[in-house]
Amino acid sequence: MAIYQFTQQQKIPVALDTIWAFISNPENLKEITPPHMGFKIIGGTGQGKIYQGMIIRYIVKPLLGIPLQWVTEITHMKECEYFVDEQRAGPYKLWHHQHKIEAIAGGVLMTDIVSYIPPFGFIGRIANSVLIKKQLQQIFEFRTKAINEKFGPWQD
Template identity: 55%
Template structure:
């Protein structure tokens, strides 16, 4: 059985809580903070404009060049202006549990992402994580960090 891995990132954003929540709780904005080479596209027709518990969001994404996959997540928990959780229902992982936390701080918002994930194929999944999955996820979150800075400005505090 392969292991469960985790990744945590923290970013301070110089905006109000309302601005941060409005942006990150809207599924249409996901593509703006995902690397272009991943060809991320929301394909669900009935996902709504704001996150809510039970919401299903469907995507197409290319984690590797020439390899396009279907991914479905469910928003399982939402507390407005505090956090939401998305969990994979169908897609490339055996487990995908992504927590998005928001905390008001002086001068802006502290955003924390915590991802727990598991890759299929037992020990081959562990090898894949060591060889490229972990690095790819770290690069995606580095891209996201830079994209958020570009959209909202650099943290000055």
């Protein structure tokens, strides 16, 4: 059983608490998810700020517009440093997404590490090489652009 990992980093020219307020509010996920994914939260956002143990339910259309229900739990969290969401029900055998932020000169370095196992064994491994890995890259490219539009691009 192969476990795949996708890592993305982005520098953002804002204060740590500003980006934390944005990424720790599940309602903002739609803003940084490509529209063709049909992302919709259907339960669990509560007070608009994540907490350890929070369960969030979504509808997402990752392939051919077919809606899937996805349930994640915030399993770990440290304010203004990181949180982890793990799939409890959904399309993957395993989905573990670490969201980390750290202050750097001029702003924040945000790091996402997604560890996952596609469903369907051998077919899932093929799907990962042909589709899933590319789709993750496209989702995070969209997110990078959306965050740049909202907070401004990083100036080297």
